[in-house]
Amino acid sequence: MKNVIHAKCVKCGKVYEAVPNLTNCECGGILDIVYDYDYIKKNLTKEKLAARPNTMWRYRELLPVEETTPDTPLRVGWSPLYEADRLGEKLGVKKLWIKDDGQNPTASLKDRASAMAVAKAKEAGAKIIACSSTGNAASSLAGNAAAAGLRTFIFVPERAPKGKVAQLMTFGANVISVQGNYEETFELSKKAIEKWGWYNRNAAINPYLSEGKKTVSLEIAEQLGWKMPDYLAISVGDGCTIAGVWKGLKDLHAIGFIDKLPRLISAQAEGCHPINRAIAENKPWEPMEENTLADSIAVGVPRNADKALMAIRESNGIVVNVTDEEIMAAQKLLGTTCGVFGEPAGVTGTAGLKKLCEQGVIGKNDTVVSVVTGNGLKDVANAIKFCGEPMKLPNDLDALVAEIDRRGLKTE
Amino acid sequence: MKNVIHAKCVKCGKVYEAVPNLTNCECGGILDIVYDYDYIKKNLTKEKLAARPNTMWRYRELLPVEETTPDTPLRVGWSPLYEADRLGEKLGVKKLWIKDDGQNPTASLKDRASAMAVAKAKEAGAKIIACSSTGNAASSLAGNAAAAGLRTFIFVPERAPKGKVAQLMTFGANVISVQGNYEETFELSKKAIEKWGWYNRNAAINPYLSEGKKTVSLEIAEQLGWKMPDYLAISVGDGCTIAGVWKGLKDLHAIGFIDKLPRLISAQAEGCHPINRAIAENKPWEPMEENTLADSIAVGVPRNADKALMAIRESNGIVVNVTDEEIMAAQKLLGTTCGVFGEPAGVTGTAGLKKLCEQGVIGKNDTVVSVVTGNGLKDVANAIKFCGEPMKLPNDLDALVAEIDRRGLKTE
Numbered sequence: 081m082k083n084v085i086h087a088k089c090v091k092c093g094k095v096y097e098a099v100p101n102l103t104n105c106e107c108g109g110i111l112d113i114v115y116d117y118d119y120i121k122k123n124l125t126k127e128k129l130a131a132r133p134n135t136m137w138r139y140r141e142l143l144p145v146e147e148t149t150p151d152t153p154l155r156v157g158w159s160p161l162y163e164a165d166r167l168g169e170k171l172g173v174k175k176l177w178i179k180d181d182g183q184n185p186t187a188s189l190k191d192r193a194s195a196m197a198v199a200k201a202k203e204a205g206a207k208i209i210a211c212s213s214t215g216n217a218a219s220s221l222a223g224n225a226a227a228a229g230l231r232t233f234i235f236v237p238e239r240a241p242k243g244k245v246a247q248l249m250t251f252g253a254n255v256i257s258v259q260g261n262y263e264e265t266f267e268l269s270k271k272a273i274e275k276w277g278w279y280n281r282n283a284a285i286n287p288y289l290s291e292g293k294k295t296v297s298l299e300i301a302e303q304l305g306w307k308m309p310d311y312l313a314i315s316v317g318d319g320c321t322i323a324g325v326w327k328g329l330k331d332l333h334a335i336g337f338i339d340k341l342p343r344l345i346s347a348q349a350e351g352c353h354p355i356n357r358a359i360a361e362n363k364p365w366e367p368m369e370e371n372t373l374a375d376s377i378a379v380g381v382p383r384n385a386d387k388a389l390m391a392i393r394e395s396n397g398i399v400v401n402v403t404d405e406e407i408m409a410a411q412k413l414l415g416t417t418c419g420v421f422g423e424p425a426g427v428t429g430t431a432g433l434k435k436l437c438e439q440g441v442i443g444k445n446d447t448v449v450s451v452v453t454g455n456g457l458k459d460v461a462n463a464i465k466f467c468g469e470p471m472k473l474p475n476d477l478d479a480l481v482a483e484i485d486r487r488g489l490k491t492e
Numbered sequence: 493m494k495n496v497i498h499a500k501c502v503k504c505g506k507v508y509e510a511v512p513n514l515t516n517c518e519c520g521g522i523l524d525i526v527y528d529y530d531y532i533k534k535n536l537t538k539e540k541l542a543a544r545p546n547t548m549w550r551y552r553e554l555l556p557v558e559e560t561t562p563d564t565p566l567r568v569g570w571s572p573l574y575e576a577d578r579l580g581e582k583l584g585v586k587k588l589w590i591k592d593d594g595q596n597p598t599a600s601l602k603d604r605a606s607a608m609a610v611a612k613a614k615e616a617g618a619k620i621i622a623c624s625s626t627g628n629a630a631s632s633l634a635g636n637a638a639a640a641g642l643r644t645f646i647f648v649p650e651r652a653p654k655g656k657v658a659q660l661m662t663f664g665a666n667v668i669s670v671q672g673n674y675e676e677t678f679e680l681s682k683k684a685i686e687k688w689g690w691y692n693r694n695a696a697i698n699p700y701l702s703e704g705k706k707t708v709s710l711e712i713a714e715q716l717g718w719k720m721p722d723y724l725a726i727s728v729g730d731g732c733t734i735a736g737v738w739k740g741l742k743d744l745h746a747i748g749f750i751d752k753l754p755r756l757i758s759a760q761a762e763g764c765h766p767i768n769r770a771i772a773e774n775k776p777w778e779p780m781e782e783n784t785l786a787d788s789i790a791v792g793v794p795r796n797a798d799k800a801l802m803a804i805r806e807s808n809g810i811v812v813n814v815t816d817e818e819i820m821a822a823q824k825l826l827g828t829t830c831g832v833f834g835e836p837a838g839v840t841g842t843a844g845l846k847k848l849c850e851q852g853v854i855g856k857n858d859t860v861v862s863v864v865t866g867n868g869l870k871d872v873a874n875a876i877k878f879c880g881e882p883m884k885l886p887n888d889l890d891a892l893v894a895e896i897d898r899r900g901l902k903t904e
């Protein structure tokens with residue numbers, strides 16, 4: 081790769097050649113991909129970008145793939161960035177945009193990482209990709225791999241919801257339901273990956289995945305005409321996504337495409353916020369229980385904590401924790417004001433932003449982008465619990481008139 | 493509207509001025525929007541199109557809206573058209589493309605009609621839109637209206653699934669659950685719409701909606717570089733969608749953008765196919781029972797039958813009925829070969845195509861586009877029933893090796 085210098089451990093600094101099947105540093109640290117920004121500056125212009133296909137692969141010069149590696153087949157990325165004036169007004173900020181990343185092929189931001197995994201697996205000559213996950217990582221891998229003609233082995237703990245397993249099976253994944261908890265599931269997947277040499281799609285091990293995720297911030301910058309907002313709010317679980325977001329922003333700054341770096345808002349669930357706690361108390365992170373309905377960010381032992389903490393600190397970021405009630409209120413608020421339906425973990429960034437506005441930390445002079453990371457159709461059960469009851473009436477216009485009066489609804 | 497001449501009844505031929513709140517002809521027939529193709533030819537070129545935003549509104553000159561009417565806010569349309577070589581090979585056709593319209597903001601093709609309804613409601617100066625539906629029409633209306641700052645009243649029968657009601661409530665719709673069947677629900681909505689003068693989003697009454705839906709075929713043509721396939725396969729319920737698809741193709745032919753019209757493949761469920769039966773027996777359509785799990789096309793009394801029958805006949809189309817098992821097999825086939833997860837009604841077009849290939853009606857010399865009209869996440873329950881069981885194993889590599897052997901799975 082002409083645009084990549086090497087991979088470097090974020091813990092000990094050791095460097096590695098950027099081969100396709102890179103894993104962790106021998107010290108256990110996670111690797112970071114280091115680019116040749118001079119080379120990229122010479123080869124990428126804003127004008128060139130404008131004519132490219134509307135997928136994450138438009139940013140090829142900023143991505144760790146060979147020039148000859150084909151784009152992956154599904155339309156991943158270039159999700160819509162909506163001007164959310166009504167919501168911005170309600171929150172009391174100067175200007176607000178919502179980036180709806182639930183509008184990806186398998187309905188979450190994770191498609192960006194899985195498409196990258198598929199591209200790198202092809203470079204490695206692999207025919208099978210494996211991971212252990214019950215959530216968006218698994219479904220995005222299964223879908224993107226199927227489209228590219230690669231097979232998958234996906235390990236899920238036995239408690240995995242049937243609906244999620246059904247999605248994996250529909251994409252033709254070989255699904256192994258492991259009798260045990262997540263740790264045991266992960267262990268069996270590790271042993272199997274070692275035995276058969278499958279390509280490893282695991283954000284804690286594979287340093288390319290957060291490079292895929294960073295395309296979300298590359299897009300935000302381009303969609304805003306390279307004029308950056310003051311803040312960028314996003315939900316945080318494992319830490320890989322916020323690390324990717326920051327990497328994308330730093331890349332653009334390094335090649336001179338943007339001249340301002342937004343401050344990150346890291347939103348976690350009150351019931352599980354090990355990364356935010358580490359920032360707030362300025363201490364190393366420690367494991368936490370996983371007490372939140374926002375399952376995609378219920379990560380008590382974040383595997384990308386190092387990169388995430390660095391990103392939040394470097395950006396002079398803000399951390400905020402929200403209750404499940406605040407998360408579900410944000411889901412409804414996004415639905416009613418923007419027509420955007422996000423899953424609980426997906427709207428946690430917006431819930432955090434709302435809280436910071438109420439606390440006066442963010443206000444009428446601030447511009448903000450809030451990223452919705454997953455589609456509400458992924459978890460209808462929680463929406464049902466929180467959305468309230470419809471009017472229940474007979475086929476009788478008088479009854480309808482009375483009920484509308486009683487509720488004080490406007491009919492014009 | 494400079495591009496529109498008038499609206500014309502498809503039954504009696506009476507013409508009407510194309511005002512924003514048009515409904516049916518006084519004879520009960522459905523109206524069709526008639527364009528001034530000379531005007532459009534002068535004002536629209538393929539080059540102009542290439543520079544437009546990637547939404548359905550890029551086709552503004554071919555749409556029945558005022559020049560000053562703003563684009564609706566959600567990113568509706570320009571869904572991906574995938575080259576489906578592996579699936580095409582399996583089916584035995586020369587070339588196959590899949591248009592995944594489940595990649596719309598509320599996850600179905602109906603977003604195209606609802607965005608049009610929102611645009612016309614704005615022209616009419618309406619602040620409230622109403623409809624009766626439990627399905628994709630309702631959720632797409634609720635989402636698109638919320639994004640545009642319009643309010644909605646949506647009437648659903650009491651049997652409506654809670655998940656669908658939750659989606660409507662999340663978008664802030666006023667939902668009325670009517671104690672009774674669909675007919676009673678429809679009646680109450682009609683009375684309420686008359687009483688309060690709400691804008692009517694009902695594909696059987698509002699002639700603009702199929703004009704929104706036609707953008708799916710405008711896109712297919714543009715995405716194929718204006719070279720049309722031999723066949724276009726799509727699922728049919730009420731009939732509005734296939735009528736819209738045909739209208740779009742005829743529009744493009746009339747302005748000289750395409751020189752060939754594909755033959756339509758109308759796919760219905762074996763358990764409910766009144767439109768296909770009318771074609772097959774060359775008789776007027778008659779109501780049928782609604783015995784299929786593909787709920788979005790379980791329409792025993794199609795309200796757009798006239799337009800649909802005309803479209804199928806004009807295109808020298810083919811009709812094909814598929815069982816629920818064939819539908820669910822097509823869902824899995826699309827998942828495993830294309831990474832596309834469609835709802836049962838959404839994949840019925842592909843199921844029909846598969847059947848026609850097996851019957852030798854369509855074969856190795858034919859090129860086909862198959863449209864997937866809705867996302868599988870809308871109905872996970874049926875996927876669960878049909879997708880099969882995962883491997884259930886302890887955390888034991890030997891047990892995994894044995895199970896993989898037993899199933900004869902390839903591990904490299």
